[in-house]
Amino acid sequence: MWIGTLYALAAGLMWGLVFLAPLLLPEYPAALQSVGRYLAFGLIALPLAWLDRAALRGLGRADWIEALKLAAVGNLLYYLCLAAAIQRAGAPLPTMIIGTLPVVIALCANRRDGRLPWRRLLPSLALIALGIACVNRVELRALRADPHAEPWRYAQGALLAAGAVACWTWYPLRNADWLRAHPGRSPRTWATAQGVATLPLALAGYALLWLGLAASGSGFAMPFGPRPLFFVGLMAAIGLFASWLGTLCWNEASRRLPTATAGQLIVFETLAALAYAYLHRGRMPEPATLLGIGLLVVGVAWALRARPAASAVADPTP
Numbered sequence: 001m002w003i004g005t006l007y008a009l010a011a012g013l014m015w016g017l018v019f020l021a022p023l024l025l026p027e028y029p030a031a032l033q034s035v036g037r038y039l040a041f042g043l044i045a046l047p048l049a050w051l052d053r054a055a056l057r058g059l060g061r062a063d064w065i066e067a068l069k070l071a072a073v074g075n076l077l078y079y080l081c082l083a084a085a086i087q088r089a090g091a092p093l094p095t096m097i098i099g100t101l102p103v104v105i106a107l108c109a110n111r112r113d114g115r116l117p118w119r120r121l122l123p124s125l126a127l128i129a130l131g132i133a134c135v136n137r138v139e140l141r142a143l144r145a146d147p148h149a150e151p152w153r154y155a156q157g158a159l160l161a162a163g164a165v166a167c168w169t170w171y172p173l174r175n176a177d178w179l180r181a182h183p184g185r186s187p188r189t190w191a192t193a194q195g196v197a198t199l200p201l202a203l204a205g206y207a208l209l210w211l212g213l214a215a216s217g218s219g220f221a222m223p224f225g226p227r228p229l230f231f232v233g234l235m236a237a238i239g240l241f242a243s244w245l246g247t248l249c250w251n252e253a254s255r256r257l258p259t260a261t262a263g264q265l266i267v268f269e270t271l272a273a274l275a276y277a278y279l280h281r282g283r284m285p286e287p288a289t290l291l292g293i294g295l296l297v298v299g300v301a302w303a304l305r306a307r308p309a310a311s312a313v314a315d316p317t318p
Contacts, residue, residue, distance in 0.1 A: 001256065001257065003252075003256060004252070004253045004255070004256030004257040004262070005253070005257070005265060007249045007250070007252040007253035007256070008249070008250065008253040008257070008262060008265035008266075008268060009265075009268050010246075010249040011246045011247075011249040011250040011253065011268070011269075012265070012266065012267070012268025012269040012270075012271065012272050013268065013272045014241045014242045014245060014246040014249070015242050015246050015269040015272070015273075016268075016269050016270075016271070016272025016273040016275070016276055017237075017238060017241060017242050017272075017276065018037075018079065018082065018238060018242050019082075019086065019091055019094075019095060019273040019276060019277065020276050020277075020280060021033060021037070021083070021234060021238060022082075022083045022086035022087050022091075023086065023091055023277075023280060024230075024234065025225075025227075025230075025231065025234070026087065027225070027226065028225050028231065029209070029213075029220070030080055030083035030084035030087055031080055031084075031205070031209050032206075032209055032225070033079070033083045033235075034076055034079045034080040034083055034205070035076070035202045035205040035206045035209060036202075036206070036231065036235040037079060037235050037238050037239055037242075037243065038071075038075050038076055038079070038198045038199075038201070038202040038239070038243065039199070039202040039203065039206055039235070039239075040235040040236045040238070040239030040240070040243075041075070041195050041198055041199075041202070041239040041240075041243035041244055042195055042196065042198045042199025042200075042202050042203075042239075043199065043239070044195065044236075044239050044240050044243075044244055045192050045194075045195025045196050045198070045199065045244060046196070046199070048192045048195070048244070049192050049193075049195070049196050052186075052188065052189050052192050055185075055186060055189040056189060056192065056193060056196075058185075059185075059189075059193060063178075063182075063193070064193070064197065066174075066178055067190075067193045067194050067196075067197040068197045068201070069174070070171060070174060070175055070178075070194055070197075071194050071195075071197040071198040071201060072201055073167050073170060073171060074167060074168065074170070074171030074172075074174075074175070075194070075198050075243070076198070076201055076202065076205065077163075077167050078164050078167035078168050078171065079164075081160045081161065081163040081164035081167065082094060082098070082160075082161065082164040084156075084157075084160045085097075085156075085157040085158070085160035085161040085164060086157070087157075088153045088154070088156045088157035088160065089153065089154045089156070089157025089158065089161070090143075090157075091273075091277045091280075092139035092140075092142065092143065092277070093139065093140075093143065093154060093157055093158060093161065094157060094160075094161040094164070095139070095270065095273050095274060095277065096132070096135070096136040096139055096140070096161075097158060097161035097162060097164075097165060098161060098164060098165060098168075098269070098270065098273070099132045099135065099136070099267070099270040100129075100132060100165060101165055101168055101169065101266045101267075101269075101270070102125075102128050102264040102265070102266050102267040102270075103125055103128055103129050103132075103264075104165060104169050105168075105169050105172060105173070105259075105264070105266060106121065106125060106261075106264050107125070108169055108173060109173055109258075109259040112173070113258075113259055121303075123302055124264060124299045124300070124302040124303035125264070125299070126299075127295050127296075127298050127299030127302060128264060128267055128295070128296055128299035128300070128303075130292075130295050130299075131291075131292040131293065131294070131295030131296035131297075131298075131299060132270070132292065132296065133292070134288050134289065134291050134292030134295060135274065135288075135289050135292035135293065135296075136292075137288060138285075138286050138288045138289045138292075168266075172250070172254065172259070172262065172266070173259060175250075175251070175254060176254040176259045176262065178190070179251060179254050179255050180255075183255075187248060187251030187252050187254075187255060188248055188251075190251055191244060191247040191248040191251055192244070194247060195243065195244055195247075198243075206223075210222050210223060253265065261303050264299070264300060264303045265300060265303070267296050267299070267300055268300075270296070271293060271296060271297075274289070274293065
């Protein structure tokens with residue numbers, strides 16, 4: 001249980017980095033950031049795939065199709081929605097909405113699996129929801145005080161962030177299902193397989209985006225934009241740490257934890273994103289934000305006390 005939690009913490013710390021990229025590259029289209037990140041992920045996965053080629057040969061056609069689906073929804077579509085949301089609404093609002101993921105995933109997982117008694121799950125969900133509400137209240141107050149705020153752009157950002165929540169509610173449930181259905185498969189191999197499956201999708205997306213920008217008469221400097229070295233370096237760093245290594249750590253956590261509990265531990269991503277956002281702003285969080293963070297941590301600790309209910313199926317042997 002604790003090893004799985006440490007893996008989930010490592011994944012959250014690395015995934016929190018993706019909230020910074022749209023702030024560091026405000027002049028870059030969200031679509032370019034999405035395909036750039038996962039093009040880097042796919043290229044990083046190629047030498048890893050060569051080293052792990054024997055295990056990858058053991059994956060069947062159905063496994064590769066599943067990896068392709070996970071790559072399309074959990075990687076490209078998710079980050080496209082998230083980056084576009086941050087560019088339209090700033091970091092606080094998307095972080096607020098993405099912060100509901102632990103509650104949404106836990107509810108969906110427990111409704112489907114029914115492995116954790118609700119009376120054990122609800123207290124931790126309530127603490128996490130209350131903590132997120134405290135953090136969100138501070139951020140929303142700051143948004144209302146901004147005289148340059150554009151309500152329609154914030155509404156667009158909210159809708160896009162909700163789309164990202166939908167993508168990342170589906171992804172961990174589907175990913176955990178595959179891992180549990182294939183207990184003999186290495187999580188490292190599965191993370192690499194998703195990287196390899198991402199590469200052709202990212203290449204196709206990059207080509208289509210380039211053609212679209214050229215056809216529209218955009219003055220954006222393709223293929224790497226006005227700051228090519230910074231863009232390539234940032235995409236490579238995020239591709240390595242947030243995509244491949246983060247996926248590997250999450251796969252290890254998913255093998256060790258009930259899906260409903262693992263879903264709540266995505267709160268680590270929210271905490272990391274808030275920490276990085278305040279470091280980027282160069283100031284400390286307000287007291288209400290610190291209270292909210294404390295409630296989130298307590299909620300996670302409470303979630304670790306929950307254990308799956310024992311199976312009620314009788315032993316068929318005499």
